[in-house]
Every structure is written in structure tokens, then in C-alpha cells.
Amino acid sequence: MDHSALFTPFSVGRMRVKNRIGMSPMGTNSAFTNGRKDEQEVDYFIERAKGGTGVIFMGCQMLNAKVAQGSMEGYLDSFTVLPSLTSVCDGVHRYGAKIVCQISPGTGRNAFPDTFGNPPISSSDTPSVFDPSVKCHALTKDEIAGIMDGFRFAAGVARDAGYDAIEVHAHAGYLIDQFMSPVWNHRTDEYGGTPEGFARFPVEIVHAIKDTVGDALPVIFRISLDHRFPGGRTIEDSVALLKILEREGVDAFDVDAGCYESLDYIFPPSYLGESCMSYVCDAARKAVSVPLFTAGTLNPDDATRLVESGTVDFVNFGRALIADPYLPVKLQQGHPEDVRPCLRCNEYCIGRIWNSHTKLSCAVNPSAMEEVRFRVARTNSPKDVVVVGGGVAGMEAARVAAIEGHRVTLLEARDHLGGTAGDISSASFKLNIRKLVEWYRVQLDKYKVNVRLNHAVSADDPLLESADAIVVGTGAKPVAPKIPGLDGANVVPVLDFERETSRATGERVVVCGGGASGLDCALELTADLGKRVTVVEMLPECGKDVFFINKITLMRRLQEGGVELRTSNKVVSIDATGVTVELADGSREHLDADCVIDAFGMRPDTTLADAIDARYHDKTRVVGDVRRLGKIGDAIRDGFYAATSLDMDLYI
Structure with a gap:
């Protein structure tokens, strides 16, 4: 798709932005207790400006x-925070980008x-x-008057630091x-009861900011239109x-x-699909005449269509720019295949916080928030590197080692790359996992990694002996519980x-195992x-290994699909007609099924790894x-660490 519509300039007040791509406001949880920004956060934002983002x-x-x-997102109540804020503003401006100071009263x-003190503040005595x-x-x-004084001071700090605009955080x-x-x-x-009363607090905030900066810095207002x-x-x-608010x-x-x-719409997981919040934009466009920004699981194609339609003026990418800070320049130069996809897994971004x-940090980009320490550099001592296994850990190790200048051979026993990640990506809600596997294939080809498929390795393989x-990264294999009938013709791993x-033949399917894998399988079976x-799970709860924000959407979609979740049910046998389970009280029940899915879990497959390591x-x-x-993020991080430590044995 032609993404050129994203690369036209547009203005908000006196702030003229070189393109229509913004970086969504996302906390990093990295400020010091005195409110000052950490140097790594400064580097993090500068890297996104270098990658072509128009406004951060x-x-x-x-x-x-x-x-x-x-909150560990920094404070704006002292001039002592100015040096680090000036650094980030100057660094972003170096690359022609604009930067917005988002301010929140809490x-x-x-x-x-575990951090709010007792009690938290609010508009009313709500729970x-x-x-x-x-x-x-x-x-x-x-x-409230004290908060307005705080906004006046904060706006002055933002102006003095060099920000181009101020955004009021009235969101979430x-x-x-x-x-x-x-x-x-x-x-x-007067702060409640009527539309004007509900608007009074934010209106006074807008006025307080304008009292300090006038029209020099435009005021942007971030708001959820649909709770x-x-x-x-x-x-x-x-x-x-x-x-x-426009009038004011x-x-x-x-x-x-x-x-x-x-909460899943604040941190939308993959289960919510593409462009999950753009539906609110039409009403906003009809209501006001000022410029509009939007975000929400946008991919480059959907973002382009939104801008082309005139529904919005700017499209903000959040986690997509954590995953690949160079997303804008890659699109602008006509290389969308090089954009590393965000999985929307939430594991390493909001999950770590x-x-x-x-x-x-980021599941697919371990350098996020470590842009200097984890920068991949060319080696002065290229090595012959052999990677065994073409899953994401192996592909990441091969990719990074090749970027560093090592001579890399990747050996994969099967006829394709991707490992378990490639196997589990068939569902519609796993589109970005498929994209990630394809991205790795493209990158390994571009960096000239010698990929050998259908190459079964043994510990005495000559390639291992000659390697430096x-x-x-040979992955895992399914566990094999001793359950009668598990090897039946109607059972599918x-x-x-x-x-x-x-x-998965027939209409009725029983999934044995209620972890992430089993639940994703159940959703695919019903939704697709x-x-x-x-779903049968022996523990009292399904999805214990699913990040709780993702679980909100997952459970809702399973319920919408009519999936029955049976907890504290132990599978005791399987036959041609279904599954027999033992309930918590010791009684047994037979569940009719045309097909049974074995999702009992995985365990490390260490046989080959142990043999190679021993030798x-x-x-x-x-x-x-x-x-x-x-x-997936754990495997990628492992591969990244392995590749970036290849020179650790060299003396300087």
C-alpha cells in the first residue's frame, strides 16, 4: 500500500509537524523519586525521533x-527537572520532530x-x-485551586524545557x-451536576496553562470518548x-x-484486532473543527486510510514504535516489510510496569529503554557462528549476530522457520505473530544468514566442530501424561x-488444558x-499464565463464543466418544466430543542441547x-543476549 499520505505536513496552532505520525503517550515507569527523568528515557525518545516520528x-x-x-513518570513542580527535559527536547528537535509534554494532576x-497512600484523591468520595x-x-x-497553580507552574516548566505543545491527560x-x-x-x-459543571475542572486547567504560555504552545486534550x-x-x-472545551x-x-x-481498551491486546478504537473518530470530526489525533492498535495501512479519509489529521502509534522506532522512516522509504511488528502481547511493556x-521494555525489541547499552555494534573480530534451531530465539540470535558482522549459519531440522511461534499463529487474532515470523525470514535473507532447512543436527556435526x-535453540516438546486414550485417532495435539x-473434525471439541495455549485454541475453534x-482444566482457574489485561478480552470473547470452561476437572481417560473427567468431589463425568485437543502443556526438549553443550x-x-x-519475548531476549555477547571473550 502507498503510505505517502502519512508523510505530509500539518499544523496544530503554531506547531507545524513534518508528518502525520505521532508516538502515543505511554509511561515508562523510569523517573527518579525526585521527579527527574532517567537518561535512558531520554535516549528512548530520541531514538523514536531519529526513526522518523513526526510528533512525540x-x-x-x-x-x-x-x-x-x-507514579514513576516524573514531576513538574521544580526547576531541577529541567536539565533532563531539555535534553530530551533538544535531542528530539535534532531530528526535526516535535515533542509534547503531557501533564496529569494524578x-x-x-x-x-500498593502505592496510592490512604486514601487516593478524586472528584468525589467514590470507591x-x-x-x-x-x-x-x-x-x-x-x-482544586492548588492544582491550578500547579498547572501554571508546570506549563512554565514545559515551555522552558523546549516542548512544542502541552497535552492535558484527561483520559483512562x-x-x-x-x-x-x-x-x-x-x-x-459548580464542579458537577451539569455538562458545564463536569467540564469546569478541565476548562480551568486549560485556562491555567494558557495563562502561562498563551498561544506559544498549543494545548491538546486527550480524552476517551467512550468508556x-x-x-x-x-x-x-x-x-x-x-x-x-474547543470553545474554551x-x-x-x-x-x-x-x-x-x-482496561483492555487502555492496553488493547491482540484479541481486540486491528484499529479497535477508530470507531469514535467520526463523531469527534463532526463535533469540532480543530485537529484530531487518534490511536488504538493501528497498523500502517489502517492509519493511512484514516488520514486519507480526513477522519483524523494525525495517527499515533504506541507499542508499534516501542517495537520498531524506525517504523516511520521504513514506511517513508517504501520498505514496510522491514517494520518489526508489535505482538500486542503486553508482556514486556505494561506487563513489566x-x-x-x-x-x-519490549517483547520483540530488547533494546527498548536500553538504546545505548544494548545498541548492536559491528564487531572487529568476526566469528563463525552456528545457530541450531529456527524458532524465534534462534532467528533473533542469527539476525543480530549477522548485523554485528559475524558469519552465521542457521540449521533447522524442519522445512521452514518459525518454531513454535510459527506453529501457533494460524488464528485470526495472531496475525502479528505470523508477521513477526515472516519479518525474521526477510531479515535473515537481507543480512545473508546461511539458512539450511531440513538439516537435522547431531552433536558430532562437523559444522559444530568448526564453529567459533x-x-x-531447539525449543520444547509436548508433555505426555499417562492418560488412557491420549493416543487415540480422535485426539489432536x-x-x-x-x-x-x-x-479438528466434527462440531463438538473438548480442549484438555486451560492454560494460554488451550484457551487460544478454544477461541480459534469457536471464533474462526x-x-x-x-475447555477442561484441572486447576481451579483457567488462564493462570495469561497476563491479566489480555485475559479480560480473552475471557469475554470465549464467553461470547459460548465456550464452556470447566475448572477443577481432571482428565482421567479419553475414548472415541469424548473425555471422562474427575470432578473436585471425586465423582466422574463423561463429556461428549467429536474431537479432543491435547493442550496439556510443553516441556524443554534438552536432548540435543545437552549433547552439544557436553561436547x-x-x-x-x-x-x-x-x-x-x-x-515469545523471553525467547527473543535470550537470542539477543546470546548474539550481543559473542565478543565477551576478547581482551581489549
Whole structure:
């Protein structure tokens, strides 16, 4: 597709942007406790500017530590934060990009339960999102006035640092959104009760910013037009707010959908499909005349169509630019095949922030937030490197080693690359996994990796003996529980089903195993193939290995597809007519099935890796599932580490 529409200039107020591509505001969770930005975050944003992004929105920075309630996204309450902010602005401007300072007065009732203090603040005494037993502190008018003073100071900091615009974070059910929404705002004073009352708090914020910067910096307003939960703000409600805010001086809107009550729309997983929030844009375009930004699982083709249609003026890419900071320049130069696809897996971006309280990274791009430390450099001492196994760990090791200048041979026993990732990518909601495997194939060809398919390796292979370094990524194999009938003609291993979905014969299918693999299989069976599906899981919960935000969408779609989830059910036997399970009380039940899917799990396949390591330990690195079962991002990181450490044995 011709993406040239993305590379025309456009203006917001006095800010003229060289193209229509923005980087969505996303927190990195990396600021220091004094509110100052970390140097790695500075490098992270500069890398995206270097890659051709037209306008970069930094993730929300809070007014001060008190309203931040634990957020590690930086504060704007002191001149001491200016040096690092100036560095990022100067670095972005070096490459002709613009940069926007997104400011937030806090998360309000959305504060994390282990960091918010007691109690969190909000528009009213509504329950905290993560601990409903805790009622929020309703801000007083004096406290609101203090927040406005904070915005005046913060706007001055943004101006002095060199930002090109300011965005008000009124999104995701955070504090401003709590004032704008009757479901959370129960006030009876001038800050609630009517559309004008719900708009008063954000309008005063816009005025406070304009008091400081005038028209020098345009004010962009980020808002969810559709909360997507009963009682939440609808598109119609939001349009009324847009009109008031435009009248009061907002220079552009950044629109999408969702809030913490519909959390999967804040961090949309692959299950939500492509361009999942663009449906809100038509109403915004009809309501206001100022420029519009939007985001939400956009791919380059859908983004181009949106701009060409005139529905929006700018398209923001979020995780796609974490995955590949050079996405814009690759599109502009006519090489979309070189764009590394985001999996929308949420594992290493929001997953690391939410689960581990550490900084953002990326499943497919280990250099994210490590742009300097993990920069791939050419070697002065090329080696002969043999990679055994063509899964994602092996392909990443081969790709990076080739970029470094090593002579790389990749050996794969099967007739194609991709490993397990390639096998599991048949479902419609796994489009980007298919794209990733194809991207690796293209990159290995471009970097002239010697790929040998149908090459079964043994420990005495001459290629291993002559190699300077060996990377082994032979993956995992299915577990084989001793269940009568598991080898029956009506039983299909889950990987065999993924390779050839037609093997799931008949209408009724029982999936044995309720982990991520089994649930994805069940969704594919019902959503793509129209089967009647039952999932059997011996644990009390299905999907324990599914990241909780992804699980929201997954479970909803399984329910919509009529999938029956049976927990605390142990498979005791399989026969030609179905599956017999043992219930928690010890009783047994037979589940009728035309086909049974074996999704009992995987285990590392260490036989070949152990033999190679025993013979060539000093030059062997074992990577991916053969070392430790994990997700795609874990395997890619293993391969990246192996390749970038090939020179560690050299003396300087």
C-alpha cells in the first residue's frame, strides 16, 4: 500500500509537524523519586525521533509527588527537572520532530493499591478502583485551586524545557476524567451536576496553562470518548464536552476509547484486532473543527486510510514504535516489510510496569529503554557462528549476530522457520505473530544468514566442530501424561491443530488444558471455525499464565463464543466418544466430543542441547524454551543476549 499520505505536513496552532505520525503517550515507569527523568528515557525518545516520528507525546508527567500517588513518570513542580527535559527536547528537535509534554494532576481513584497512600484523591468520595473498600478523598475547592497553580507552574516548566505543545491527560478514568464523568462525579457544587459543571475542572486547567504560555504552545486534550462500561461516559456525552472545551481554547483533541473499568481498551491486546478504537473518530470530526489525533492498535495501512479519509489529521502509534522506532522512516522509504511488528502481547511493556514495578521494555525489541547499552555494534573480530534451531530465539540470535558482522549459519531440522511461534499463529487474532515470523525470514535473507532447512543436527556435526560459537535453540516438546486414550485417532495435539486446523473434525471439541495455549485454541475453534467447545482444566482457574489485561478480552470473547470452561476437572481417560473427567468431589463425568485437543502443556526438549553443550561447553549458549519455558519475548531476549555477547571473550 502507498503510505505517502502519512508523510505530509500539518499544523496544530503554531506547531507545524513534518508528518502525520505521532508516538502515543505511554509511561515508562523510569523517573527518579525526585521527579527527574532517567537518561535512558531520554535516549528512548530520541531514538523514536531519529526513526522518523513526526510528533512525540511523552507519557504523563504529574504535577507533584502528592497527586502522583506513587507514579514513576516524573514531576513538574521544580526547576531541577529541567536539565533532563531539555535534553530530551533538544535531542528530539535534532531530528526535526516535535515533542509534547503531557501533564496529569494524578491517577485519582485509579492509583495502584500498593502505592496510592490512604486514601487516593478524586472528584468525589467514590470507591478506589483496586480496593473498593477504600473511599477516595473528594478534593476541596482550595485543593482544586492548588492544582491550578500547579498547572501554571508546570506549563512554565514545559515551555522552558523546549516542548512544542502541552497535552492535558484527561483520559483512562484518571483524575480529570473523574471530574468529567457523572458515574464518578457526584458533586453538587459548580464542579458537577451539569455538562458545564463536569467540564469546569478541565476548562480551568486549560485556562491555567494558557495563562502561562498563551498561544506559544498549543494545548491538546486527550480524552476517551467512550468508556465502554455501563454507566460510563458515552460518545454522545463526550461530544458535548468536546464542544465546550474547543470553545474554551483547546487547540486539538487526542481521542480514543476505554478506561480502567474497560482496561483492555487502555492496553488493547491482540484479541481486540486491528484499529479497535477508530470507531469514535467520526463523531469527534463532526463535533469540532480543530485537529484530531487518534490511536488504538493501528497498523500502517489502517492509519493511512484514516488520514486519507480526513477522519483524523494525525495517527499515533504506541507499542508499534516501542517495537520498531524506525517504523516511520521504513514506511517513508517504501520498505514496510522491514517494520518489526508489535505482538500486542503486553508482556514486556505494561506487563513489566504493572507486575514488576520496573521500567518498560519490549517483547520483540530488547533494546527498548536500553538504546545505548544494548545498541548492536559491528564487531572487529568476526566469528563463525552456528545457530541450531529456527524458532524465534534462534532467528533473533542469527539476525543480530549477522548485523554485528559475524558469519552465521542457521540449521533447522524442519522445512521452514518459525518454531513454535510459527506453529501457533494460524488464528485470526495472531496475525502479528505470523508477521513477526515472516519479518525474521526477510531479515535473515537481507543480512545473508546461511539458512539450511531440513538439516537435522547431531552433536558430532562437523559444522559444530568448526564453529567459533554455537547457539542452541531447539525449543520444547509436548508433555505426555499417562492418560488412557491420549493416543487415540480422535485426539489432536494442539500444535498439530495449529499447523492444520482441519484436523479438528466434527462440531463438538473438548480442549484438555486451560492454560494460554488451550484457551487460544478454544477461541480459534469457536471464533474462526464455529465449533462448540469445552475447555477442561484441572486447576481451579483457567488462564493462570495469561497476563491479566489480555485475559479480560480473552475471557469475554470465549464467553461470547459460548465456550464452556470447566475448572477443577481432571482428565482421567479419553475414548472415541469424548473425555471422562474427575470432578473436585471425586465423582466422574463423561463429556461428549467429536474431537479432543491435547493442550496439556510443553516441556524443554534438552536432548540435543545437552549433547552439544557436553561436547562444546566453552563455545555453546543455550537459548529459548530449551533453556526455560517462556513467552515469545523471553525467547527473543535470550537470542539477543546470546548474539550481543559473542565478543565477551576478547581482551581489549
